[in-house]
Amino acid sequence: MRNTEELRKSLLDNGFVHVKGFMTDANLKLLDSAISEVTSNPSPFKIVKNNEQGCFFMDFNNWRRMPVVEELCKLPRLVDLVTKLTNSEKCWLMHEDVVVKSGCHGAPTPIHHDRPYFIFKGDLNLSVWMTAEDVARNSSLTCYRGTHLLNNLFLPKVFKTGSDASEYPELDKGEYEVIRDNTFAHNELVDFVLKAGDVVVFFHKTIHGSHPHSSPVSRRSLVVRYLLDGARLTKKYFNNVPPYEKMGVNIKEDAPVPEEFFPLLTKD
Ligand SMILES: O=C(O)CCC(=O)C(=O)O
Numbered sequence: 001m002r003n004t005e006e007l008r009k010s011l012l013d014n015g016f017v018h019v020k021g022f023m024t025d026a027n028l029k030l031l032d033s034a035i036s037e038v039t040s041n042p043s044p045f046k047i048v049k050n051n052e053q054g055c056f057f058m059d060f061n062n063w064r065r066m067p068v069v070e071e072l073c074k075l076p077r078l079v080d081l082v083t084k085l086t087n088s089e090k091c092w093l094m095h096e097d098v099v100v101k102s103g104c105h106g107a108p109t110p111i112h113h114d115r116p117y118f119i120f121k122g123d124l125n126l127s128v129w130m131t132a133e134d135v136a137r138n139s140s141l142t143c144y145r146g147t148h149l150l151n152n153l154f155l156p157k158v159f160k161t162g163s164d165a166s167e168y169p170e171l172d173k174g175e176y177e178v179i180r181d182n183t184f185a186h187n188e189l190v191d192f193v194l195k196a197g198d199v200v201v202f203f204h205k206t207i208h209g210s211h212p213h214s215s216p217v218s219r220r221s222l223v224v225r226y227l228l229d230g231a232r233l234t235k236k237y238f239n240n241v242p243p244y245e246k247m248g249v250n251i252k253e254d255a256p257v258p259e260e261f262f263p264l265l266t267k268d
Pocket of ligand 1: 097099109114127129141208209210221223
């Protein structure tokens with residue numbers, strides 16, 4: 001593994017960083033169990049697309065009901081990594097997503113950034129994407145270099161269809177720029193050769209997606225969303241899922257992270 005200073009520079013310059021061999025064998029076992037639990041007992045928020053080309057499964061926010069997922073998300077060495085990479089004092093857990101792709105012609109993940117899906121803003125907030133299997137470059141996650149520095153919010157996509165989320169009546173479209181074929185023509189697309197146990201860390205503002213899944217081996221990944229120094233609530237989000245307000249979160253612009261819902265985590 002490269003030293004933390006190099007990784008940090010790469011994250012801040014590019015908006016993402018590939019940390020090779022980060023997970024220990026024990027961490028990988030935990031990852032495997034977490035993904036298996038979620039896929040065998042998914043939440044009502046799951047998205048499943050099955051067709052002759054392949055299968056796409058996505059579910060999220062299971063850490064609140066599955067101790068194995070909670071243990072993984074709260075691993076002190078993960079908290080240590082993300083606080084060091086961002087020079088943050090504090091780190092809170094937002095949620096995790098499980099994404100499983102199988103079949104030889106699975107659809108690509110639409111190009112998007114995560115910030116508009118979330119009720120938090122903050123330039124250091126980031127995700128740690130981890131894989132339980134090796135992933136070849138032609139099926140990998142893709143990140144667009146330097147897009148974390150853009151000020152715009154981009155119109156989210158509907159993951160089930162890959163289309164723009166413009167049909168959502170509550171969306172204030174004036175806030176968002178539509179992603180077109182050439183929107184990121186000046187930002188290099190970077191893909192990865194990933195080994196089981198590698199992680200890719202990227203900011204919530206970094207534009208990313210994936211290549212189509214073109215391997216007979218399933219790609220089982222889990223991504224943890226962390227909040228870091230400077231995180232604040234925002235009302236600029238597209239789809240409040242899970243419905244945090246109904247759960248009791250009072251979403252006020254610029255309010256601090258409500259720690260009773262999004263716990264402060266401890267480092268190694
Ligand atoms: O795993 C993927 O293909 C996409 C993951 C993703 O979009 C995310 O973690 O925000």
